[in-house]
Amino acid sequence: MKKTVQQRAALTAVLMITIMGLSGCERIREVYGRRGAGEAVEVPSIVYAVNITTAVQGAIQDHFALSGDVVAASTVDAFSDAAGRVSGLFIQVGSRVARNQIIAEVDPSRPGMEFVPSPVRSPVAGTVVSLPAQLGMTINQAVPMARIAAGDGLEIRLHVAERFIYRVALNQPVEILLNAWPGEILRGRISELSPTLDPLSRTMEVRVRVYNPGTRLMAGMFAQVRIITAQRENAVQIPSAAMMTRFGEQFIFVVDSSNPEAPVARRRDVIPGIVIDGVMEVHQGIAANEEVVVRGQTIIYDGARINIVERTAPIAVN
Numbered sequence: 001m002k003k004t005v006q007q008r009a010a011l012t013a014v015l016m017i018t019i020m021g022l023s024g025c026e027r028i029r030e031v032y033g034r035r036g037a038g039e040a041v042e043v044p045s046i047v048y049a050v051n052i053t054t055a056v057q058g059a060i061q062d063h064f065a066l067s068g069d070v071v072a073a074s075t076v077d078a079f080s081d082a083a084g085r086v087s088g089l090f091i092q093v094g095s096r097v098a099r100n101q102i103i104a105e106v107d108p109s110r111p112g113m114e115f116v117p118s119p120v121r122s123p124v125a126g127t128v129v130s131l132p133a134q135l136g137m138t139i140n141q142a143v144p145m146a147r148i149a150a151g152d153g154l155e156i157r158l159h160v161a162e163r164f165i166y167r168v169a170l171n172q173p174v175e176i177l178l179n180a181w182p183g184e185i186l187r188g189r190i191s192e193l194s195p196t197l198d199p200l201s202r203t204m205e206v207r208v209r210v211y212n213p214g215t216r217l218m219a220g221m222f223a224q225v226r227i228i229t230a231q232r233e234n235a236v237q238i239p240s241a242a243m244m245t246r247f248g249e250q251f252i253f254v255v256d257s258s259n260p261e262a263p264v265a266r267r268r269d270v271i272p273g274i275v276i277d278g279v280m281e282v283h284q285g286i287a288a289n290e291e292v293v294v295r296g297q298t299i300i301y302d303g304a305r306i307n308i309v310e311r312t313a314p315i316a317v318n
C-alpha cells in the first residue's frame with residue numbers, strides 16, 4: 001500500500017513537469033511566433049556596443065625625436081691689438097655687426113703714461129653670440145673681445161644614441177619645434193655626422209643645418225627635433241588601436257551598413273605600414289572613408305551585429 005502511494009506521487013510529479021514544459025513551449029511560440037512542424041524557435045542574436053571612426057588618406061611619416069641646442073654654423077673671435085682696460089663696449093649679445101665695424105675700445109694707458117684708446121674691429125659680418133670681455137675688464141691680446149657668428153647660418157647640435165645611428169644619414173630631412181614659437185615647424189637637414197662616438201655617453205654628434213626664417217631662430221635656443229626616417233604620400237590611415245592580432249594574424253573590423261537598421265562587423269585582414277603616435281598606415285585591407293571599429297572590437301566576431309554608440313573624429317592628416 002505504501003509503495004503504491006509513492007508511485008502515485010512520482011507519477012504526479014512527472015505529469016506536472018511535463019505540463020510546465022508544454023506551457024513553456026507555448027509561451028515561446030507566443031513570444032517569437034508560431035512555427036511549422038519541426039521548425040526551430042528563432043532566438044535573437046546579441047548586439048555589441050562599439051565606437052567607430054573613418055579611415056582617412058594623406059601624408060604620414062615615421063620619425064624619432066631628439067633635443068639639442070641652436071648654435072652658430074661658424075664663429076670667429078674678435079681680438080684687441082693692445083693689452084689694457086676695456087674702456088668702451090658698443091655691442092651686446094645678439095647685435096648684428098658689419099665687417100671692420102668698431103665693436104669696442106681698449107685703453108692701453110699705464111700709470112704716468114697716457115695712450116689713445118685702441119679700437120677693436122669685427123673681423124667678419126655676422127651676429128654677436130657671446131662677449132667673453134666686459135666693460136672695465138683688463139685684457140691682453142690672447143683674450144677674445146667677442147665671438148661672432150659669421151653670416152646667417154645656424155645649426156642645431158644633437159647627440160644620437162648608439163642604437164639609433166643606423167637611422168640617420170646625411171641630407172636627411174628634419175622638423176624643428178621651438179618653445180619660443182609654439183605651433184610653428186621649421187625645416188632643416190642633417191649636414192654633418194661625427195666619424196666617432198663619445199666613449200663616455202656612447203653617442204654620435206650630429207649637426208642639423210637650418211635656414212633661419214627671419215629672426216625666429218637664434219643661437220642659444222633649445223630645440224626639439226624630429227628626424228624623418230620614412231615618409232608616405234596618400235597613405236590610408238586609421239588609429240593603431242583598431243588593430244587586432246590573433247594566432248599570428250592581423251586584422252581589423254569594418255562596419256557593414258548594407259542594412260542600416262542592423263549594421264554588422266566584417267573582419268578584414270590588413271597589411272600595416274608605418275605606426276607612429278597612435279596612427280597606423282594600412283597598405284592593404286581597407287580604403288579611405290570606410291568605417292572601422294576602434295572600441296569594442298576585442299569581443300566581436302565576423303558578422304556580429306553592432307550598435308554604434310559613438311563616432312570619433314577621424315585622424316587629422318596633411
